[in-house]
Amino acid sequence: MNIGILGAGHYLPTNVVTNHDLEKIVDTxxxxxxxxxGILERRLATDDIDTSDMAYHASVEALKEADVKAEDIDLILxxxxxxxxxxxxxxxxxxxxxxxxxxxxMDIGAACAxxxxxxxxxxxxxxxxxxxxxxxxxxxxxxxxxDWTDRSTCVLFGDGAGxxxxxxxxxxxxxxxxxxxxxxxxxxxxxxxxxxxxxxxGREVFKFAVRQMPESTINVVEKIGLSREDVDYLVPHQANxxxxxxxxxxxxxxxxxxxxxxxxFGNNSSASIPMALSEAVxxxxxKDNDLIVLVGFGGGLTWGAVAMRWGR
Numbered sequence: 001m002n003i004g005i006l007g008a009g010h011y012l013p014t015n016v017v018t019n020h021d022l023e024k025i026v027d028t029x030x031x032x033x034x035x036x037x038g039i040l041e042r043r044l045a046t047d048d049i050d051t052s053d054m055a056y057h058a059s060v061e062a063l064k065e066a067d068v069k070a071e072d073i074d075l076i077l078x079x080x081x082x083x084x085x086x087x088x089x090x091x092x093x094x095x096x097x098x099x100x101x102x103x104x105x106m107d108i109g110a111a112c113a114x115x116x117x118x119x120x121x122x123x124x125x126x127x128x129x130x131x132x133x134x135x136x137x138x139x140x141x142x143x144x145x146x147d148w149t150d151r152s153t154c155v156l157f158g159d160g161a162g163x164x165x166x167x168x169x170x171x172x173x174x175x176x177x178x179x180x181x182x183x184x185x186x187x188x189x190x191x192x193x194x195x196x197x198x199x200x201x202g203r204e205v206f207k208f209a210v211r212q213m214p215e216s217t218i219n220v221v222e223k224i225g226l227s228r229e230d231v232d233y234l235v236p237h238q239a240n241x242x243x244x245x246x247x248x249x250x251x252x253x254x255x256x257x258x259x260x261x262x263x264x265f266g267n268n269s270s271a272s273i274p275m276a277l278s279e280a281v282x283x284x285x286x287k288d289n290d291l292i293v294l295v296g297f298g299g300g301l302t303w304g305a306v307a308m309r310w311g312r
Contacts, residue, residue, distance in 0.1 A: 008277050016043060039263060
């Protein structure tokens with residue numbers, strides 16, 4: 001059985017916060033943010049929009065793109081570190097709202113690599129014959145766990161959601177290989193403190209990311225007997241433009257072959273990969289039969305990658 005993405009969707013809050021806006025609340029400036037992160041602006045959800053709302057809207061779009069009814073979904077997996085509440089899960093909240101009455105539902109906590117963990121888990125359930133169609137969502141309202149007095153972190157993050165419907169695709173298409181990994185010893189470099197604020201050792205996370213992203217990308221491509229030159233499009237976690245560019249250069253991939261939404265959306269944790277994927281598909285940057293690689297890393301420390309032949 002060939003398993004792949006039947007349709008993708010994303011949602012962004014309408015509230016745009018620029019670097020110049022941040023200059024007014026914290027000791028920073030537009031040039032510093034741009035040169036170190038590549039971010040020009042980000043979207044922040046207002047008080048009346050929570051993670052489940054964004055997850056719901058992204059899911060509706062993904063189901064529409066996949067031409068799949070909510071009641072045909074067997075399992076909902078939501079990757080998030082910012083649930084509305086500890087429980088019920090975001091997955092249960094949107095199961096009800098979507099009318100996906102036949103779906104099991106659970107959240108996944110793997111930080112920025114969460115969507116990759118979700119896609120690979122969905123793949124395993126379908127390959128085992130347990131389920132036929134799985135909705136995987138990455139959704140975050142990072143603004144509610146951001147310390148807006150910490151200039152090293154508050155400039156990085158944005159809110160949003162992305163979703164994909166996973167199911168059977170035609171011969172030669174879909175997921176060809178994958179990799180998941182974790183290093184719990186690195187958890188101290190990126191975590192949520194007792195005040196529920198993001199704490200990050202930027203230097204250590206940078207070193208980890210520029211090593212792991214290209215390594216995982218090469219691993220999943222070599223598993224299928226191909227090389228980095230065969231990759232048509234790379235969709236990395238949108239963490240920091242310097243990390244993304246370092247990984248791209250190590251892979252020898254041209255700039256037009258890499259998704260880049262960080263300038264407008266910032267770092268959206270588990271939502272960044274599905275958001276960038278959805279946007280790239282809609283803009284025609286990913287075409288039928290393209291070999292694409294999705295790759296992410298996050299707190300835990302965690303990482304994951306998928307090599308996929310695009311198309312239904």
